Amino acid sequence: MGTDVRDRLGRPLRDLRISVTDRCNFRCPYCMPRELFGPDHAFLPRSELLSYDEITRVVAAFASLGVTKVRLTGGEPLLRRDLAVLVGLVAATPGVADIALTTNGSLLAAQADALRAAGLRRVTVSLDSLDPDVFQQMADTRISLQAVLDGITAAREVGLGPVKLNTVLRRGVNDDGLLDLVEYARESGHLLRVIEYMDVGSTNGWLPDQVVPAAEVLARVAAVHPLEPVGRASPGDVAETYRFLDGRGELGLITSVTKPFCTDCTRARLTAVGELYTCLFAASGHDLRAVLRGGADDEQLREAVSGRWRARDDRYSELRGRLPAGGPKAEMSFLGG
Numbered sequence: 038m039g040t041d042v043r044d045r046l047g048r049p050l051r052d053l054r055i056s057v058t059d060r061c062n063f064r065c066p067y068c069m070p071r072e073l074f075g076p077d078h079a080f081l082p083r084s085e086l087l088s089y090d091e092i093t094r095v096v097a098a099f100a101s102l103g104v105t106k107v108r109l110t111g112g113e114p115l116l117r118r119d120l121a122v123l124v125g126l127v128a129a130t131p132g133v134a135d136i137a138l139t140t141n142g143s144l145l146a147a148q149a150d151a152l153r154a155a156g157l158r159r160v161t162v163s164l165d166s167l168d169p170d171v172f173q174q175m176a177d178t179r180i181s182l183q184a185v186l187d188g189i190t191a192a193r194e195v196g197l198g199p200v201k202l203n204t205v206l207r208r209g210v211n212d213d214g215l216l217d218l219v220e221y222a223r224e225s226g227h228l229l230r231v232i233e234y235m236d237v238g239s240t241n242g243w244l245p246d247q248v249v250p251a252a253e254v255l256a257r258v259a260a261v262h263p264l265e266p267v268g269r270a271s272p273g274d275v276a277e278t279y280r281f282l283d284g285r286g287e288l289g290l291i292t293s294v295t296k297p298f299c300t301d302c303t304r305a306r307l308t309a310v311g312e313l314y315t316c317l318f319a320a321s322g323h324d325l326r327a328v329l330r331g332g333a334d335d336e337q338l339r340e341a342v343s344g345r346w347r348a349r350d351d352r353y354s355e356l357r358g359r360l361p362a363g364g365p366k367a368e369m370s371f372l373g374g
């Protein structure tokens with residue numbers, strides 16, 4: 038375990054989420070609305086993205102400061118070429134005990150084997166509906182639901198199961214399909230996590246009355262399948278977990294709006310262009326690419342990271358509602374959720 042660096046609220050640095058690309062093959066309106074990310078949208082040129090060697094250097098710096106869990110995200114991370122190479126480099130970094138991937142699943146079937154062989158341990162797939170029409174509406178894509186379901190099956194077959202299934206529930210859009218998702222997860226043995234719809238970024242037109250509170254989700258599910266609370270798997274874990282009393286698995290609830298969990302937030306985020314963000318709702322990050330490409334040695338890079346973490350006091354979700362509305366926030370597709 039690396040040096041234990043703490044932020045201004047005493048929180049250690051344990052988790053690093055790395056966005057490896059700003060590109061995606063979906064256009065989920067709550068993340069990448071097509072009207073803003075249309076055919077003329079200029080995605081980041083390759084030269085501006087951190088190379089795999091640069092990412093690996095940054096991971097080593099974070100690992101030396103206490104990070105043990107690394108999650109690869111995007112955009113859609115499987116659009117970045119040869120992602121298994123990066124998985125292998127991160128897996129070989131001292132201190133990193135766990136590597137996970139968050140994906141929309143549409144490209145997973147073809148890559149699951151290579152990712153597993155390179156050292157990937159866990160995968161989370163976004164799955165907002167099992168109704169093909171609602172799925173395509175929620176993802177604003179022509180890619181089929183079946184492609185995602187095939188990706189989930191492939192992940193299990195190569196030993197990446199049980200898969201975590203992340204569902205962003207929006208009232209009047211996909212909440213009618215909640216119980217179908219619960220049944221699918223119970224039958225397939227995967228772990229469904231229902232996420233309260235959040236005001237991430239500045240483009241998704243978030244409205245509080247579109248949020249289905251976790252307490253309501255729990256009541257709707259428990260009315261059919263009784264559950265008991267299990268709590269959080271570890272202090273920094275984002276999901277509160279409940280166990281089905283009939284033994285058919287668990288349900289996770291991610292409650293950023295109604296029950297914020299900033300007190301235990303141990304997550305840092307690295308964007309594809311090397312900016313360090315200390316909160317999902319932050320407006321700006323700290324440029325580590327300039328540090329890297331400016332010739333910094335490992336100690337200087339480590340200092341840049343620890344200095345930023347020590348200055349951290351983010352707790353946006355706890356302050357939501359008390360902050361001026363409409364403040365600038367980085368886009369989720371850029372931060373990787």
Ligand code: SF4
Pocket residue numbers: 298299302303304315316317318351352353354355
């Ligand atoms: S709002 Fe920011 S500080 Fe709070 S849990 Fe989310 S990322 Fe962490």
